Amino acid sequence: MLQEALREINRGSAEIIDNERIEKLLKAYFEEGKTYTVKAGFDPTAPDLHLGHTVLLQKLATFQKYGGRVQFLIGDFTASIGDPTGKNITRKILSKEDIKKNISSYTTQAFKILDESKTDIVYNNDWLAPLGSIGMLELASNLTVARMLERDDFSKRYAAQTPIALSEFMYPLLQGYDSVHLKSDIELGGTDQKFNLLMGRQLQKAYDVKKQQAVLMMPILEGLDGIQKMSKSLNNYIGVTDEPNDMFGKVLSISDELMWRFYELLSTKSLEEIAKIKSAVEDGSLHPKKVKEDLAIEITCRFHNEELANNAKVEFDKIHAKSQIPTEIDEFSCDSEIWIAQALVDCNIEPSTSQARRDIKQGAVKIDQEKISDIQLQLSAGEYILQVGKRKFAKLKVN
RNA sequence: GGUGGGAUAGUCAAGUGGCCAACGACGGCAGACUGUAAAUCUGCUCCCUAUGGGUUCAGAGGUUCGACUCCUCUUCCCACCA
Structure with a gap:
């Protein structure tokens, strides 16, 4: 039982620091029913969770299964100083209401995975704000500049001559202090968080918390391109609020x-099962497309439901395998005869008439499933299904 | 505070008076192909009813027939020195 739990906790993890402590905590749970705390921090600036975030959430849920109480930390204080990523982008300070709104959408998304009854939502503004400037300076005395510059992303940015704001140096310290205040037993984070996570251990020692948190790091999930990490700004993400289709x-x-990476990090199938599927694909008895479909359905199911997931599959086959039009299309109407390029822009499937012209020339535009080539085409009264490429559709009614 | 370097399209980055709507790379879009919105190959990639017109190279002025390119000031970034 204990071994099984440990294996499940280990699954997919990139690195664990102080594994013995995790074993001890679990043992205490199985033998005496003792619970422990697992901390993970979330930034309230990005309200849309994607699958990259859920890797971490699923790991937290695993801990909840085995006696862990999750400290779901909202970094509302740290968000207000956060890390300004390069360039001259002045960071906008989030208003209280914005943060609140973000958080509520955040948590409803997160509770699709986490057990709400075993989760404490905490805000670091509650203890970081009262810290004051003296407390802040005291905190800052725990770290030298040299050590800070050792940190990979700082040294890289320094070398690349991108600006680093002084306040960014405070970020790991504050995050570490969160662990001091919360007396966390374990902290979870991505591998990119290593420095900050270790800071928690160091500060817990410095502030004499009597324990040092164990650290479990999850790998960063690759995005759709398979190379860069999944992120919204790279637009290679699958959002948990994405439409089923x-x-x-x-x-x-x-x-x-x-x-296979997605299977390991996102599927709830056991590792044995996955290995079995993999060998079946390798010996040709199972088609990879089928395996991928199953994964797509499992994931769609998790955030929507079985019916919608199955519909999505049918819909996908319809559009791509049989190249038919989707069941639901956005509808638009206009009052008089309209030029085709303008119509495409009005229906939001082309960004400009210039782009529309180019696409028509390339044979990418279809009306009622028929390719068109006339740039000057006028649409007279009637109903049309407009299509650009394989994926952009609109229905237009001309009166 | 001083000295020097820099700011070019979504990103990186060429371009040192007309050949510049601006090389190239990445990204993005499309076409062909495919089990796929993958991979690969090909084309396109500022806007405008367009063999033409308009607006761009941090910002404001100036020199010039003509400026991304030269001059002045401003803003921001980087390095070295203090």
């Missing part, structure tokens, strides 16, 4: 190679 399609679009 999109979600299904996006999963199906990943490479066969990446699919």
